Amino acid sequence: MPVTKKTNAQLFFNGILNENPIFRLALSMCPAVGISTSLMNGLLLGIAVLFVQVASSCTIAAIKDYIHPRIRIPTYTLTIATWVTVIDLSLAAFVPEAYKAMGIFVKLIVAFAIITMRLEMFAAKNPVVPSFWDGLGMGLGFTFGMMTLGFVRELLGAGTLFGHDVLGTRPLLFFILPAAGFFCVGFIMAIFNYVELVFNRIKKKS
Amino acid sequence: MKQILRITVGLTVSCLIAAFIMGAVFTVTDKRKKHNEHLNVQETMLGLLGYSKKNPPPGDLKFHRIYRYIVEDGKSKYLGYMVPVEEGGKEDYQLVLIGLKGDFVSSYKLSIAPEKAEEAVEREAAINQVLKPPKTFTYADAVIVAERGGKRVAYLLPGEFPGFKTFITVMLALDPGFKILGLEIMEQEEDPGLGAEISQEYFKNQFKDKSFKKMKEIKVVKEPLPDEYRRFLERKKWKEGMFTREEIERIRSKYQDHDIYALTGATISSKSVTRGVKNMVKKFAYRIKILDGVIASRKLAVAF
Incomplete structure (x- = not known):
């Protein structure tokens, strides 16, 4: 992929819909399936990924000329790990309230495929500003995906939303378990594909 | 050869830079982090004894x-x-x-x-x-021995035991007769949505009010948590007056001697916590009796 010609707004929405990390790129499935058991978990992990993604994308875009191509992947991992540590330590020191809720999610991020992939595919070839928008879009796209999954799974599995009782019963406990994560991802992916199909058909006709 | 050298140097330099950044952030934040942790422990200790900002602890x-x-x-x-x-x-x-x-x-x-x-x-x-x-x-x-007016009110035991993934750090409060006053999960890295539910009220509060006799032989049962018990355990979340005083007493005595209900999909985490807490209580009761015996026979003027 050469230097992007897309505008910042296009890059931003690209991450949320066209190249949604979970439903279109099918990346970072482990956390998507494992953690999207509730809306809150999805939101918190999404925010954590958003910060790390934006920070790492900008860093790599800024220092890409100094990285030897043979060691780019270790450098990406190192960058992500550094940002994760920095965010983890700063949260613990300055916002202990947020750390109580988010600490466990931030530590998980180091090995996320979506971040490494975005650094390799985009930030390593583009300047800082587009990388920022791409990172922001991807982070929000991930948050959106996680929250959609969390919404379905929490509502069906526990009958609650954000921990508040909505349905009054627990219709299908199965949805809380990891296996159901795959089902949910599959279903929502199918919906995405179907919408795209219909959309393209309408486009052709007109 | 030249390639290898460049790769080695490149990797070393990037590692050093990363280490430098992390080290710098660590030095800046460490003191505040420790301070926050200390405050957190203090708050947890008071919380386990039933004190909060609304209900401040007595001065003595x-x-x-x-x-x-x-x-x-x-x-x-x-x-x-x-x-x-x-x-x-x-x-x-x-x-x-x-x-x-x-x-x-x-x-x-x-x-x-x-x-x-x-x-x-x-x-x-x-x-x-x-x-x-x-x-x-x-x-x-x-x-930690909590003392009020020369009398022991509670023992607070910080502890650590293996969970499903890594160690679980807890704080346990016992009354002088070793009945459990409360359990708080301080740190855990269990799976969110499954094992991480151990820090939810409906799990950790099950330990509350369990007697020493019961704790010695407590088990985990794989039964669904009854609805009224769940609401009772989570009653902090609900409006006041949801339970009358009689009802609280009734449910408390009904489930007081019941085993711990396992978390759905996280039996191992539930068992680890139960086993860990059981061991903590048993060992502590044994140790404090010995220590108290020595204190009495030696007439040590202990502060608690």
Whole structure:
């Protein structure tokens, strides 16, 4: 992929819909399936990924000329790990309230495929500003995906939303378990594909 | 060859830069992080005893910390209890060595200020002054005794045991008769949505009010948590007046001697916590009885 010609707004929405990390790129499935058991978990992990993604994308875009191509992947991992540590330590020191809720999610991020992939595919070839928008879009796209999954799974599995009782019963406990994560991802992916199909058909006709 | 060299140098340099950044952030944040953790522990301790911002603790509530060390002298092993003693209104620390069978061995006065005793390094320095080689010592654990008006109100036990993924750190509160007053999960890295539910009220509050007799043989049952019990355990979340006082008493006594209901999809985490708490209570009850025996027979003027 050469230097992007897309505008910042296009890059931003690209991450949320066209190249949604979970439903279109099918990346970072482990956390998507494992953690999207509730809306809150999805939101918190999404925010954590958003910060790390934006920070790492900008860093790599800024220092890409100094990285030897043979060691780019270790450098990406190192960058992500550094940002994760920095965010983890700063949260613990300055916002202990947020750390109580988010600490466990931030530590998980180091090995996320979506971040490494975005650094390799985009930030390593583009300047800082587009990388920022791409990172922001991807982070929000991930948050959106996680929250959609969390919404379905929490509502069906526990009958609650954000921990508040909505349905009054627990219709299908199965949805809380990891296996159901795959089902949910599959279903929502199918919906995405179907919408795209219909959309393209309408486009052709007109 | 040139390639290898460039790769090595490149990797080393990037590692060094990363290490430098992380180190710098660590130095900047470490003090505040420790401070926050300290506040958190303090808040948890008060919370377990039923105090909060709305219901502040009484002024005469005091916490005394006892530190336990394992002391080795050649082949023989002792337990070294670092206990606070009160002499003429001044609090001091003494190191009491007890044999494995509960017999008194010796005691030493330690020169350490009570407010500095919370720092592990300071404690070690003070013990090093009295325990000369070949005696060696290792830190085991600590107990916090809550005292009010010369009477013990509760024991607070910080503890750690293996969970499903890594160690789970907890704080357990016991009353003087070793009945559980409350359990708080301090740190855990179980799976979110499954094992991580151990820190939810409907799990950890199940331990509340369990008697010492029950705790000695407590098990985990794979039964669904009854709805009324769940609402009862989570009653902090609901509006006041959801339960009448009689109802609270009724549900409390109904489930008081019941085993722990396992979390759905996280039996191992549930079992680990139950086993961990059970061991903590059993071991502590045994140890404190021995320590109390020695304190009584030696007429130590302990502060608690």
